[in-house]
Amino acid sequence: MTTSAARIETVWETKLPLPLVGRGKVRDIYAVGGDRLLIVTTDRLSAFDVVLPDPIPFKGKVLTQISVFWFDHLKSIVPNHLITAEVDEMNLPAEVKEKFGSLLEGRSMLVRRAQPLSVECVIRGYLTGSGWKDYLKTGATSGHKLPAGLQQCQKLSKPIFTPATKAVTGHDENISFEETVSRIGEGTARKVEALSLGLYERGRDYAETKGILIADTKFEFGLIKNEIVLIDEALTPDSSRFWPKEGYGPGRDQPSFDKQIVRNYLLTLTWNQKPPGPKLPAEVIEKTSRAYREIYRRLTGKEVV
Ligand SMILES: Nc1ncnc2c1ncn2[C@@H]1O[C@H](COP(=O)(O)OP(=O)(O)OP(=O)(O)O)[C@@H](O)[C@H]1O
Ligand SMILES: [Mg+2]
CATH class of the missing domain: 3.30.200.20 (Phosphorylase Kinase; domain 1)
Known part of the structure; x- marks a missing residue:
């Protein structure tokens, strides 16, 4: 074990x-x-x-x-x-x-x-990942029309709510607001949208004072006796993209604090991204572990124990 x-x-x-x-x-x-x-x-x-x-x-x-x-x-x-x-x-x-x-x-x-809602509440504050791909193809991200000429990793003038389904297996899928409404009802959809934006903005502003940009994140909510409750994890490097503030600039990929280290290594392989996953070299494991601890240290000023 x-x-x-x-x-x-x-x-x-x-x-x-x-x-x-x-x-x-x-x-x-x-x-x-x-x-x-x-x-x-x-x-x-x-x-x-x-x-x-x-x-x-x-x-x-x-x-x-x-x-x-x-x-x-x-x-x-x-x-x-x-x-x-x-x-x-x-x-x-x-x-x-x-x-x-x-x-x-x-x-x-x-x-x-809780009874988890069947929607993942993704908030994007910067244009990257599938949001950037969507924008390149359509000029919009999950139905949010965006100004022309935005660059990769550019900060959006306002964060946007881009919900996704919780896939039982495989990759989560972006869904429209209408699809969100059909899954959880309009009242709940509007509530979790507003809550997610509020949580993201509060977290983003705090993290920025510690030298971390939270580019995007995912929240999960559930119901307990009809009350909406934040569940699962919150603003972690697994549920969010964290970028170092120093050296940030749009128009290119950002160096990343977290899993991106592993993703970048995996992209050098000829792996088809299907199980089983490949073994990682010791230095990739060590670098990733250090990155996770560094995020905690920066956010809280404490060492992880
Ligand atoms: N308070 C809660 N009540 C009920 N379920 C919860 C609660 N908090 C978290 N969960 C559920 O626990 C699971 C967390 O496990 P984990 O993060 O390993 O799953 P995952 O790999 O992200 O995705 P998946 O859920 O698809 O396996 C999630 O399915 C989440 O919805
Ligand atoms: Mg999870």
């Missing part, structure tokens, strides 16, 4: 004596009672929607601790699912706490279980 690479403990997969609700690409999710979940963030890394065979040291801890940081920072905008990230406060069964407490510490969250 845990492996030791260069004396650093990594967590690839957990097997806790609790009912397993699911294993995502990155998280192992367990039920705790009827209305709570224990979300354990492993060190798995997925790129192009394929889980790669090598764990990235500290990644699960960084994702968890960044989310915890943002849930607190953003809680006045919308309630979130986090109950606690302190293992001592989770009231876990003794057999779980005693045997797995140290593994869980720093990489797990006890949360309120």
